[in-house]
Amino acid sequence: MASASAEQLAHPMDNIPVRNLRFDTETLRGESALWSHSKPDFSMFINALGIHVPYFERFLVAVFREVRADIGDADLMGDVKxxxxxxxxxxxxFVGWNEVMSARYPRVSELEADAAQHFANMSTKRSRFFQVGYVAGYETFTFLAGAIILDRYEELMGDADPVMRALWVWHQVEEVEHGAVAFDVYKYFYAEREWARKFFVLLAFAHITKETLRAYLHMGRVEGFWHQSVRGFKAADFFVRFAADLARSALPVLKRDYHPRNHPICNENQNKAALAWRQRYDAGLTTLAIEQGDLTCALEGKAGGSRQ
Ligand SMILES: [Fe+2]
Ligand SMILES: [Fe+2]
Structure with a gap:
């Protein structure tokens, strides 16, 4: 341990910098939306998952802007910011990418409208307790998916469109960075309602799975996968396995003494792709397009391989 660098010792949730990045996804208009050549089914899965995500993110922003006035802890206030x-x-x-995708997949706008309506209903018809709990439940999975995808970086995005790869690495790095905030906000206000925290985790998982499946079925239909038994089976298999991985990774979340910082998927040995991405960003190199090898080469010789 004495030879480990400071950044290897740091916890990925130690810092939540706001990075104002704008990705030029327009370059994919008219191209295939299956931007990962290593794993096309992953790109369809994450495209499907991502349709409703910006509406959740806007809901989170609205909820936290509302509750932050009642947070008396300066550290937590900083994290919320x-x-x-x-x-x-x-x-x-993500809204920009949805717009590009809608040229390929005709039901994207309808799926977006449903998502916007769902979170609008949450805003107007649910209590603050329910809203904070739902956000915490959702953020469980954005954090876990972030860590899982970064751990499988080479397999899922090793050969991929540079802009879409850059967008998703950026998003997953930041989801891990702020992966404890919604949990801490829930605990700050409702620490005694532990049973409800678990209920919201299950509720969020059900909603994420449902929304992703609807979009995935539509996209698979447009791509013609469901008429080809082998291709269709492969795509269905990817969905089931990824959803099962996500569900399995959430099991520690249901323990009474759980905290995101202590989740086995997120320990003191930081993910190498995430570290390399932060190094690029901090060095002023572009993170708006990540070329093949940009992240894997950066840390070669230091630790290599996946996180243990
Ligand atoms: Fe998040
Ligand atoms: Fe996000």
Whole structure:
């Protein structure tokens, strides 16, 4: 441990910087939306998942802007400011990508409208307790998906469109960085309602899965996958396995003494792709397009391989 660098010792949730990035996803208009050549099914999965995500992110921003006036802890206030900034930039970029995707997939606008309505109902018809709980439940999975995808970076995005790869690495890095904030806000206000915290985790998982499946089925239909038994099976298999991985990774979340910082997926040995991405950003190199090898080469010789 004595030879480990300071950044290897740091916890990925130690800092929540707001990075104002704008990705030029227009370059993919008219191209295939299956931007990962390593794993096309992953790009369809994450495209499907991402349709409703900006509407959740805007909901999170609205809820946290509302509750922050009642937070008396300066550290937590700082974290809330960080997550609001990060999520606002996420939402902007994802709405842009949805618009590009809608040229390929005719039901994207309808799926977006449903998502906007769902979170509008949450805003007007649910209590503050329910809103904070729902946000915490959702953020459980954005954090876990972030860590899972970064751990499988080479397999899922090793050969991919540089802009879309850059967008998703940026998003996943930041989801891990602010992965404890919604949990801490829930605990700050409702620490005694532990049973409800678990209920919201399950509720959010059900909603994320439902929304992603609807979009995935539509996209698979447009791509013609469901008429080809082998291709269709492969795509269905990817969905089921990824959803199962996500569900399995959430099991520690249901423990009474859980905290995101202590989740086994997020320990003191930081993900190498995330570290390399931060190094690029801090060095002033572009993070708006990530070329093949940009992240894997950066840390070669230091630790290599996936996180243990
Ligand atoms: Fe986000
Ligand atoms: Fe988030």
């Amino acid at each position: 960080g997550i609001i900034g990060q999520e606002a930039h996420h939402a902007f970029n």
